Amino acid sequence: MAFLSFEDPHEPPPRRKRVRELAGVPARRILPNLVTLLSLCAGLTSIRMSIEQRFDAAIAAIAIAALLDGIDGRVARLLRSSSRFGAELDSLTDFVNFGVAPGILLFVWALDEVRSLGWMAVLVFAICAALRLARFNVALDDPKRPDWHGNYFVGMPAPAGAITVLLPVYMEFVGTPHGFWTAPLVLVYTLAIALLMVSRLPTWSGKLIGHHIPRDLVLPIFVVGVVAVALLVTYPWQTATIATLAYLASLPFSWSAFHRRSKAEGDKAIAEGSVEGSASGGSR
Numbered sequence: 618m619a620f621l622s623f624e625d626p627h628e629p630p631p632r633r634k635r636v637r638e639l640a641g642v643p644a645r646r647i648l649p650n651l652v653t654l655l656s657l658c659a660g661l662t663s664i665r666m667s668i669e670q671r672f673d674a675a676i677a678a679i680a681i682a683a684l685l686d687g688i689d690g691r692v693a694r695l696l697r698s699s700s701r702f703g704a705e706l707d708s709l710t711d712f713v714n715f716g717v718a719p720g721i722l723l724f725v726w727a728l729d730e731v732r733s734l735g736w737m738a739v740l741v742f743a744i745c746a747a748l749r750l751a752r753f754n755v756a757l758d759d760p761k762r763p764d765w766h767g768n769y770f771v772g773m774p775a776p777a778g779a780i781t782v783l784l785p786v787y788m789e790f791v792g793t794p795h796g797f798w799t800a801p802l803v804l805v806y807t808l809a810i811a812l813l814m815v816s817r818l819p820t821w822s823g824k825l826i827g828h829h830i831p832r833d834l835v836l837p838i839f840v841v842g843v844v845a846v847a848l849l850v851t852y853p854w855q856t857a858t859i860a861t862l863a864y865l866a867s868l869p870f871s872w873s874a875f876h877r878r879s880k881a882e883g884d885k886a887i888a889e890g891s892v893e894g895s896a897s898g899g900s901r
Contacts, residue, residue, distance in 0.1 A: 646700065649693035653706050656685035660714030667722040672786060675722050676857075679783070682714040683776040708750050715779035716746030723807060726786055730800035738807045742782065745811035746775045752815075763882065769819040769875050773810070777820070777864065782810040784861045790854035813868075819875035820868060 663678035693699045722741035728735025750770055756762065756771065773781070785803045785845060789795055848856045 618645065621890070622625040643698070645696040649689050649698055650703050650706060652685055652689040652692055653703065653710050656682045657710040657713060660718045663714075664721050665719070667725045670725060672722065672726055672848065673790070675718075676783060676786065679718055679722075679779055681719070683780060686711060686714065686776055688780065708754060711750055711861065712743075712747050713777050715775040716743040716750075718780050719779040720807075722783065723803060723824065727795070727800045727803045728807070731804060734801065735804060738804045738811075742807050742811040745815045746778060748811070749773075749775050749778070749814040758862040765878060765882070768822055769871065770822050771899075772816045772818055773813040773820055773868075774822075775814065778810050778814045780857075781861050781864060782807055784858065787854050787858045787861065789860055817866065819872055821871045821874075 659678045659682035663675045663682070666672070666678060667674035686707070689703075693703060720742045723742075724735055724739045728738055753769065753774075785793075785799070785806060789799075845856075
């Protein structure tokens with residue numbers, strides 16, 4: 618005689634389940650999430666510094682958040698501790714750090730001079746950052762995406778958008794005067810960066826940096842890295858201004874490189890299709 622069972626057949630036996638609970642969570646799974654939370658702390662600190670009108674500290678906090686954001690994913694992959702929880706936490710953190718914090722900074726610094734229009738620009742920037750992050754998460758699950766597309770982002774990434782949108786603040790620290798025309802120009806510039814984040818513009822992702830580097834380029838890369846850090850520490854605002862302008866100038870080149878690669882891959886697919894067609898035709 619068969620008896621009905623209300624136990625889940627996929628649930629592990631009670632003894633095995635108790636053993637797993639007593640074992641706890643491996644430390645390697647906690648470390649990447651800890652780095653993400655530190656990044657969130659930096660973003661929230663930036664908001665506080667902006668309210669106190671300590672704009673240099675607020676920008677430094679956003680830069681630290683961007684640095685930690687670039688580290689946490691690599692730490693997770695290195696430790697093989699990637700998880701869905703970590704991915705969701707990272708997205709929420711990025712929205713605060715690169716959508717809310719830069720917008721609050723710009724509003725307190727200049728956009729409050731145009732009142733509601735300035736706040737609308739902040740809202741648009743934050744919403745575009747959220748949409749950009751949501752689209753990125755969805756694109757990760759696309760099985761039809763070619764591997765080489767991983768070398769490009771679709772639209773300006775949120776961290777780059779946060780660093781780039783603060784260009785007017787860098788320029789004021791360099792010596793650009795703050796006048797009655799500052800707020801309207803910053804409003805237009807903020808909306809332009811927001812639209813770039815949700816655009817379909819392909820931008821270099823920088824993931825190729827992690828690949829193997831030729832031996833003869835190792836020492837020059839070390840020298841360039843040291844010089845870049847020295848310039849950033851000695852002349853932070855001039856370096857930030859030049860780097861931001863260089864990044865904006867690189868956008869047309871990334872668009873051109875992407876479309877050249879797309880055309881080459883398309884021609885390659887057509888050529889392979891014609892070869893297969895001729896081979897199948899010849900076998901008849």
